[in-house]
Amino acid sequence: MWFGYMGPCLGASWGSGWALRAGEEGMVWTTLEHPEHSSLPAFALARPLRRSSLAPRLCPVPCASCPGLSPQPAPRRTPFLPGVALRPPTKPQQAMEGDLTLQLRIFDLNCWAIRYLSKRRQERIQLIGDMLRRERFDLVLLQEVWSEQDYSDLKARLGGCYPFSHYFRSGVIGSGLCVFSRFPILDTLLYQYSLNGYPYMLQHGDWFCGKSVGLVVIKISGIVFNVYVTHLHAEYCREKDAYLPHRLVQAWELAQFIRHTSKAADVVLLGGDLNMHPEDVGIRLLRGWTGLRDAFAEATRFEGCEDGCTLIPNNCFTVKTELLPFPLGIRIDYILYKAISSFTVKCEELKTTTGTAPGMDIPFSDHEAVMATLHIRRQGQAAGATLGTAEAMLADVVTEARTEVGVGLRAAQRQRYSTGRMAVLALLLLLLQAAAALGALAGLAAGQPFPKLSFSLLAFLAIGVLLLATGLHLFHTIEVKMLQGTEEQMRMALRALQERPSDG
């Protein structure tokens, strides 16, 4: 199977799940009436699921005209609406001057929308569109929207709430990446990863997708956001992961691309299906090398699947057998962030869906959606380079990643050698046949000539093997070069880390 998991429907409703839990735990839904910002809601969980945060929320958009508003009790409480659990504010962004805070709500989902293969695709795309229109996030990052028609449908449906969008094209099938935004997209750039699986692994198919990282630049209230969306190579067998070197090359290229392109940004956001568990070397490399922080680990409040998992047995589209070693599921979809210049970013709240879509019998996708509420605040001085901290640990991570890339390199070199040898053997066979045929034509052969049918079949077989082996040889040659290139870049990075221990 391709990019996700399918299986029997076992999941509970997302909306009702939330409603039940919120009701049980005494969730409070509040709206602060505010002289400048109309209808700015704040909500608090009396007992959050993962982390204690008992104090009632401060005003999300403090301003000079209402300094005493934040600690006040909520003036009005709206009842909890089942099916529209924790309905977010409709106008969360405010201009930010001086010490004001900007609130940004981000939605990330791997949509699992493969034409002809993904179950109930069109129905789910419609559900996703409805929910996005209802919830009015600020930024929506989607992956696996493989069909441009699905993107166009979403765009038509969401045009009113998200007037700006971009679809990233790449590879045979596409990158599957797209972004919907409430704010103008100023610029875009796509970087296609140099390695992405093998063309002959048709049952996995990642190679045909042109996996990439897409960048969109957005400016809100004078703050420049570099928003990245990506989808890395899938992991099909954790015990014997043949794609680990490729995924590591992708994680490295992703980190390098973010570092090099984000230097003029104020805030960096990355959302996507990274296909790596939180403790995997690729994630540690990405976080260490870019200084990005994990919204799940940093969130003040969390609500959703336990451990923030985004592939869970409760989702009716996941393959239960593949999740057997992980009874809670796995977390492979992330929202990461950092501030670069004189800003701080804080994740106030992180949520995931927990199975089915609200009021429906199916989930949005085989992945759970990740939704983050970030607070961006200007501060007096620059946040400083994040690379300066724990450089030794970072060097360890890069060394570990380099070792894995080295293992992949040796495997690729072996494959290059064996396919090259096969091509040479096929060529020799062809030459032998040509010599025999010429000999027969010249009447040199004693006795019976070869049977024509077998002879031509053998020739065609040899040509087929020659073409195939040559193609594979060329492919593995590229693979070797890319792995060598990454290994060398990592060596350079290690040298830089060792030489400049205190300089980011």
Added chain:
Amino acid sequence: MWFGYMGPCLGASWGSGWALRAGEEGMVWTTLEHPEHSSLPAFALARPLRRSSLAPRLCPVPCASCPGLSPQPAPRRTPFLPGVALRPPTKPQQAMEGDLTLQLRIFDLNCWAIRYLSKRRQERIQLIGDMLRRERFDLVLLQEVWSEQDYSDLKARLGGCYPFSHYFRSGVIGSGLCVFSRFPILDTLLYQYSLNGYPYMLQHGDWFCGKSVGLVVIKISGIVFNVYVTHLHAEYCREKDAYLPHRLVQAWELAQFIRHTSKAADVVLLGGDLNMHPEDVGIRLLRGWTGLRDAFAEATRFEGCEDGCTLIPNNCFTVKTELLPFPLGIRIDYILYKAISSFTVKCEELKTTTGTAPGMDIPFSDHEAVMATLHIRRQGQAAGATLGTAEAMLADVVTEARTEVGVGLRAAQRQRYSTGRMAVLALLLLLLQAAAALGALAGLAAGQPFPKLSFSLLAFLAIGVLLLATGLHLFHTIEVKMLQGTEEQMRMALRALQERPSDG
């Protein structure tokens, strides 16, 4: 033929050409003795070839301790050395504080070093190595170093003068790009262009090279240099240039890559074989969209081939018939630059080789080398965004480029359709054969069965056509996607230009 031009040897010696011209025109080779900077040479041409610059050169590194030194006559003149024409300073860089000027000498050459195909390759690589060691540039940007062995040989030979180097790996053959530097390379990044010709155009072969732009980050005296080296798709027929849309996509991606990655740099340098004439839409797009300036157009002094040509009839490796419409040759190799932050960059001198290598009977390559001497000076305030100027003209260029990309898109769509149709026909033929074979097996066929040999040959032919047409169809599908993506990006750029006429 592949990446260059070959032909009978007609060229004149580079060294002697220079020596003769320099001697005739009264070139003065001076070395300023300086309390802080030992052996800083300055040279002046009494009558420069292209532009009048009669005043003697100022001290290239002015400093507080010798304010009156610059206008003084040169205290010592060294005789002109034939074969080592205009021998450059050995220590041109100096720490720059306050208003001081940093001098940087850059060398750029398309080396035409294709294993087994390029004439006298090893000999020329050796010559290039010797010259680079002798001349001691600060930065050397090479293209078409396709063999990693050649790079390793150069690296071993140049290790003493250029302790830092990087080879960019990409594609089946490689990117051919490498950089040698006197200053530590802090970081690198490679961006492979999404389109680069066709895999079935074996006689051109660009597709196999993985044409890319390489970035190296260098810091000299606290100034951050983003140095880009690239090589775009060749132009094989100017009248009917089938690769124009691909080259335009590359020029656009190059411009976008530079814009997005150079925001934290102080100075941007780009060197390479752009395979475009100076007035071509791709060059105008690149320059307009990035704000890069052409060293040839900006240079105070120029010395070399007329009009700065880098593919000239005088070079014994160029194909004379291909240069017939251009008696002087064509200029397709460039050094471009700009300052981003509070610096100014000025090209004091630009030179090209003019045929053969000094004292030898062959040139370094089929291309002429380009050598620029840049002066980088800190200034009080930021240089400002260069995009702010002539926005309307830039919009015209983007529109023109977009039109060309649109033409390419329609051609690609036609090819995608025709290859798809061919694949379907081959599949139908195969199905027909399968039905006939099954019929024959079931004894349904009346009369004689098909001759086995013809039948299997036809089947193999159908399989071959099916595979080939499917491969081509997939390739043209990618091509269509990439052209669509670029067209959309250009549309977005145009919108941005129209909406924010004064904002870079």
